[in-house]
Amino acid sequence: MARKKRNKVNPDAVVRQLMNIVGEREVLYLKEDLISYECDGYTMTKGMPKAVVFVKNTEHVSQVVRCLNRERIPYIARGAGTGLSGGATPLGGEVIISLVRMKRMLHLDLDNRKAVIEPGFVNLKLTQSISDKGYYYAPDPSSQYACTIGGNVAENSGGAHCLKYGVTTNHILGLEIVLPNGEVVEIGEDGIPDQPGYDLLGLLTGSEGTLGIVTKITVKVLKNPEGKKTVLAYYDDINDASQAVSEIIAAGIIPAALEMMDSIAIEGVESAAYPVGHPLDIAAFLLIEVDGIAAGIDDQIDEILTVCKHNNVREVKVAKDEAERGLWWANRKMGFGAMGAISPDYLVQDGVIPRTRLPEVLIRIAEISKKYDLRIANIFHAGDGNLHPLILFDARIPGESERAAKAGSECLKVCADVGGSITGEHGVGIEKSAEMRFIFSDEEMAAQTNIRAVFNPDDLLNPGKLFPQPGRCVEVKQG
Amino acid sequence: MNAEENRLAAMLNSEKNDTPCQTKTLGNFLWDDLPDATKWADCVHCGMCLEACPTYQETGEEQHSPRGRVYLIKAVAEGKIDVNDAFSKPVFDCLDCRACETACPADVQVGGLIEEARGQIRQAMPLTGFSGALSKTALQGFFPNQKRMKTLGGLMRFYQKSGMQRVARKTGLLNVMPKHLKEMEAILPDVGKPVLGRYPEVVPAEGETKQRVGMLAGCIMDVMFSDVNEATVRVLTHNGFEVGLPKEQGCCGALHVHAGDRETGKRLAKRNMEAFKDYDKVLVNAAGCGCALKEYHELFRNDPDMLPLAEEFSAKVEDVSKFLYDNDFKRPKSEVKTKITYHDACHLAHGQGVRFEPRQLLKDIPGVEMVDLPDADRCCGSAGIYNLTHPEMAGALLDRKIDDVPDDVEMISMGNPGCMLQIAMGVQKHGRSEKVVHTVQLLDWAYEKDKEKARKSIES
Numbered sequence A: 001m002a003r004k005k006r007n008k009v010n011p012d013a014v015v016r017q018l019m020n021i022v023g024e025r026e027v028l029y030l031k032e033d034l035i036s037y038e039c040d041g042y043t044m045t046k047g048m049p050k051a052v053v054f055v056k057n058t059e060h061v062s063q064v065v066r067c068l069n070r071e072r073i074p075y076i077a078r079g080a081g082t083g084l085s086g087g088a089t090p091l092g093g094e095v096i097i098s099l100v101r102m103k104r105m106l107h108l109d110l111d112n113r114k115a116v117i118e119p120g121f122v123n124l125k126l127t128q129s130i131s132d133k134g135y136y137y138a139p140d141p142s143s144q145y146a147c148t149i150g151g152n153v154a155e156n157s158g159g160a161h162c163l164k165y166g167v168t169t170n171h172i173l174g175l176e177i178v179l180p181n182g183e184v185v186e187i188g189e190d191g192i193p194d195q196p197g198y199d200l201l202g203l204l205t206g207s208e209g210t211l212g213i214v215t216k217i218t219v220k221v222l223k224n225p226e227g228k229k230t231v232l233a234y235y236d237d238i239n240d241a242s243q244a245v246s247e248i249i250a251a252g253i254i255p256a257a258l259e260m261m262d263s264i265a266i267e268g269v270e271s272a273a274y275p276v277g278h279p280l281d282i283a284a285f286l287l288i289e290v291d292g293i294a295a296g297i298d299d300q301i302d303e304i305l306t307v308c309k310h311n312n313v314r315e316v317k318v319a320k321d322e323a324e325r326g327l328w329w330a331n332r333k334m335g336f337g338a339m340g341a342i343s344p345d346y347l348v349q350d351g352v353i354p355r356t357r358l359p360e361v362l363i364r365i366a367e368i369s370k371k372y373d374l375r376i377a378n379i380f381h382a383g384d385g386n387l388h389p390l391i392l393f394d395a396r397i398p399g400e401s402e403r404a405a406k407a408g409s410e411c412l413k414v415c416a417d418v419g420g421s422i423t424g425e426h427g428v429g430i431e432k433s434a435e436m437r438f439i440f441s442d443e444e445m446a447a448q449t450n451i452r453a454v455f456n457p458d459d460l461l462n463p464g465k466l467f468p469q470p471g472r473c474v475e476v477k478q479g
Numbered sequence B: 001m002n003a004e005e006n007r008l009a010a011m012l013n014s015e016k017n018d019t020p021c022q023t024k025t026l027g028n029f030l031w032d033d034l035p036d037a038t039k040w041a042d043c044v045h046c047g048m049c050l051e052a053c054p055t056y057q058e059t060g061e062e063q064h065s066p067r068g069r070v071y072l073i074k075a076v077a078e079g080k081i082d083v084n085d086a087f088s089k090p091v092f093d094c095l096d097c098r099a100c101e102t103a104c105p106a107d108v109q110v111g112g113l114i115e116e117a118r119g120q121i122r123q124a125m126p127l128t129g130f131s132g133a134l135s136k137t138a139l140q141g142f143f144p145n146q147k148r149m150k151t152l153g154g155l156m157r158f159y160q161k162s163g164m165q166r167v168a169r170k171t172g173l174l175n176v177m178p179k180h181l182k183e184m185e186a187i188l189p190d191v192g193k194p195v196l197g198r199y200p201e202v203v204p205a206e207g208e209t210k211q212r213v214g215m216l217a218g219c220i221m222d223v224m225f226s227d228v229n230e231a232t233v234r235v236l237t238h239n240g241f242e243v244g245l246p247k248e249q250g251c252c253g254a255l256h257v258h259a260g261d262r263e264t265g266k267r268l269a270k271r272n273m274e275a276f277k278d279y280d281k282v283l284v285n286a287a288g289c290g291c292a293l294k295e296y297h298e299l300f301r302n303d304p305d306m307l308p309l310a311e312e313f314s315a316k317v318e319d320v321s322k323f324l325y326d327n328d329f330k331r332p333k334s335e336v337k338t339k340i341t342y343h344d345a346c347h348l349a350h351g352q353g354v355r356f357e358p359r360q361l362l363k364d365i366p367g368v369e370m371v372d373l374p375d376a377d378r379c380c381g382s383a384g385i386y387n388l389t390h391p392e393m394a395g396a397l398l399d400r401k402i403d404d405v406p407d408d409v410e411m412i413s414m415g416n417p418g419c420m421l422q423i424a425m426g427v428q429k430h431g432r433s434e435k436v437v438h439t440v441q442l443l444d445w446a447y448e449k450d451k452e453k454a455r456k457s458i459e460s
């Protein structure tokens, strides 16, 4: 077989301009180098970017944005690409601006409990780099091993421990942003949270990369809690588990985390990298953590144990040491990826429901599962009502991807119907833009697109995301 | 040649061959020994592996991450991209360190998939030019050939003993060598004589025989670190094991499989399977070789005749540190007073899941003080011959590894000769003084002290 030479594709004029700004090796433009940027953690929709540009500093971002503006080429910011709604996925032809090489910590000020980092800083690394000094960064999405804090800001990410401590937006003190015209602005004065005037920090956080590119972030860091205890409770009946959750919250306890997994989800994590040995014949387990001043913890744990027992728990136990606690959490945090061990593909949904409606919602999800003949696992941030149905499918079987997408959409409809929402933490992106209609009227959406137009008048920055495109239905391609 | 022509050519070739299974192709994978589609089907694209991957940490490029590599391989199988240079680069830049496999919640066998894809690339684009020649001589000429390896060892011994080394180092003769080779030369260990052939084929146990075990001497290990092999034999026999060193054994083939030369890999695998057929345990003190032996069944996954034999063989293979720990090794009584840290060889920690046992072996030696090495299981950049083929990336990883070594340790212990060479090079390059040792060597020193004491007490 003849040896194949490097494909003779020469960079076009725009790519050459980008190379002049950031350097030749910092721009990818060959098909083989681009193809793995076709999608993020959401694989149902794919599109080829025109190029990927690696920026090293704010000046790069600003110049790249100006250049693309001039050339009228759309562009997308990208962190680690772990997003679950297609936020960093091209529709086709965009330039991806990758922020992963901007990963320095610029300033650490523990006296004032804040850190200034670049957007490519990986979430878990922040806690790791300050833990020896007794501090941590609270928002802990399960993807924290890989996702960037820039991506967290864009998605306003949550995590298991956000029940007590709040999601990303509650931990952002200031941002530096490159606006779609290339201008660099700082919002939120250094460490002073409540500025007079509009809450621009709140607006930018969760804007899914459609208002500006974040190039610098000032975050709050917290002192490690004095003590921490974790409870695991196995239930034969999901109604009992839900009732226990409601009673714990009603008792006035605010656990640091309160998580639930159903039997299919348990089957997944037990077949994956960190099996705990959970019984496979239970209906659900609850993972409950309390933290704070050491003195109060034992009382809270006693109260939780009482509530669990009173609600017909099969078995309930407190983690005996840090190793056991760590294993329980690793097992839980692998939840999504673990679906790979029991299914070739999965689609994760991200609904929010009033906590008390859980049993009824689960029944309706089971009906959807039957209707589409696809298994659905449920992972639930039970404390704040954020439900993740995981629809298991095999993209290689013709028609299954489409069925999964439909089943997912129906799950969201159920959430909206019971008075909830279509996204808790994963964002709308491409995936749920059509479902925005479940909760917003045309007027409400127009109000929001008007805000976008103030920042991003030509819609060159991350176009086609967040709001339904008039007359365009999202195309589902084989995963 | 475009994809269509490629496919046609492959079909024409297969018609000539008239073996029916030869016509099988998978998208743009057109060559023999096709990659395993179930391996990429397991990947759910979650990205949990990204930060575990040294090449992603260094570059931040998706195609240089485990997720990206799996995606690219799948894209070839789906006919979206061709097997060409741009595909080959990320596949060959992988260290095969398997850190991603530890991180992956879905148990995707990224390493195996990469090796299979390399097999396709090497058949599609045989190596030419200088690098091809280098790789051919080293991989096909030396490693599989016990005699030539020994000659090489002999030459090196001559070079070191004769004073040529001193002359070369002094006169700056070395300055004509590329930088990374020079650094390598500076730390070449004092070469002893290989164990294989010098030791009897069966070394009896001290005292009562608990069990017969076979031992892989390895090629680099036996030529460069014959002292480690000697120590391993002493430690095993001291623990009551009869050690078999069958002469027919040879190179494990790992380097060939990593380089995409699966045919040579299979040939070497068959030789070892034959050599150790009378043993139910095959012990290995080189993590890379151990991992390769344990994966012989992966090599023969498209060969239904060989597969069961390979599976049976792989099940017999074990790392020497794990074997000793599991078999209640004799706790030494004499002190070896030293402060030591332990580096996890990729093919031990990620490849074989052995992390705890070697550390425990060290901790059970009186006087040994263990200090944690941060990120102990991050690749040191050795990765087989990666440090020769990718000096830049390997050098960056080595610098990080040495920076992580705590200031006050006297020794760095590990279970793989490739890492030993690489880390010794780092210690030298950074002007530090830590001694690089194999875990088993430390145990050996403690036992030797025990024996010495016992001798003295008999004498007195």
Ligand SMILES: Cc1cc2nc3c(=O)[nH]c(=O)nc-3n(C[C@H](O)[C@H](O)[C@H](O)COP(=O)(O)OP(=O)(O)OC[C@H]3O[C@@H](n4cnc5c(N)ncnc54)[C@H](O)[C@@H]3O)c2cc1C
Binding pocket: A040, A041, A076, A077, A078, A079, A080, A081, A082, A083, A084, A086, A087, A088, A099, A119, A140, A141, A142, A143, A146, A147, A148, A149, A150, A151, A152, A153, A154, A155, A156, A157, A158, A159, A160, A208, A209, A210, A212, A213, A214, A215, A336, A337, A425, A426, A462, B045, B046, B047, B048
């Ligand atoms: C296994 C798994 C578990 C997960 N668990 C959780 C969870 O528990 N909670 C949760 O909230 N999410 C979770 N996610 C979703 C995802 O990890 C988060 O949305 C995360 O914040 C994305 O970060 P990223 O760096 O990967 O961003 P990307 O996926 O690269 O980008 C996400 C969006 O942010 C934009 N963006 C990225 N960087 C910037 C920037 N610097 N400036 C402006 N816009 C930017 C992109 O354009 C895109 O729209 C999970 C994902 C996976 C795969």
Ligand code: SF4
Binding pocket: B052, B053, B054, B055, B056, B065, B066, B069, B093, B094, B095, B096, B097, B098, B099, B100, B101, B110, B111
């Ligand atoms: S084997 Fe190592 S270098 Fe290769 S993809 Fe996995 S983590 Fe990266």
Ligand code: SF4
Binding pocket: A337, A340, B042, B043, B044, B045, B046, B047, B048, B049, B050, B066, B067, B070, B100, B103, B104, B105, B106, B107, B108, B110
């Ligand atoms: S962690 Fe495993 S499943 Fe997830 S992207 Fe990496 S290889 Fe795929």
